[in-house]
């Protein structure tokens with residue numbers, strides 16, 4: 001897997017635009033996808049759709065927008081929808097579909113990312129078939145209601161000493177945190193609110209890309 005896709009990794013779904021319609025959320029997500037991010041993860045949590053078709057259509061449209069913008073498209077949780085949209089990747093959590101079962105379902109081409117929340121999960125993940133890991137929440141976050149305790153920078157650095165997989169950091173990351181994070185061994189940052197709330201997403205993305213340079 002090319003680690004470069006993890007540098008500026010945008011995550012969103014309609015739930016991240018409270019009070020807005022699905023179409024309004026789609027438009028805002030599309031603009032951010034086109035702002036220079038390296039990956040987009042469609043994370044769809046608890047949105048009430050009129051029917052299944054509406055959800056599939058949203059996923060397909062965002063997949064297409066990402067493709068046109070040459071942005072890696074990753075589906076969160078939904079294995080079947082990752083196959084249907086021909087996603088570049090699938091991201092799963094510790095409580096989701098088992099890694100090996102997901103691999104069996106999506107085939108060998110698709111990137112699989114796994115969330116890890118602590119050192120124990122990180123160590124177990126080292127010998128797994130995951131292509132990359134998302135470590136977090138690093139800082140307290142407002143965007144995930146069931147987020148576990150934040151790890152903090154010191155613990156994160158210790159964890160990274162025991163890792164040899166591509167890593168994206170996640171959780172509570174704002175612009176002030178980018179310099180300290182870029183000094184650790186993570187390959188990039190995964191963010192929701194910093195981008196969904198940005199007036200100029202491309203300026204945020206430029207700061208991130210400048211700090212997480214290519215090797």
Ligand code: TZP
Pocket residue numbers: 011136137140141142143144147170171172173190191192193194
């Ligand atoms: N997983 C761990 S923290 C988090 C997820 C999905 C939310 C990150 O959102 P934000 O707004 O960048 O803190």
Ligand code: MG
Pocket residue numbers: 076077091092093096
């Ligand atoms: Mg999940």
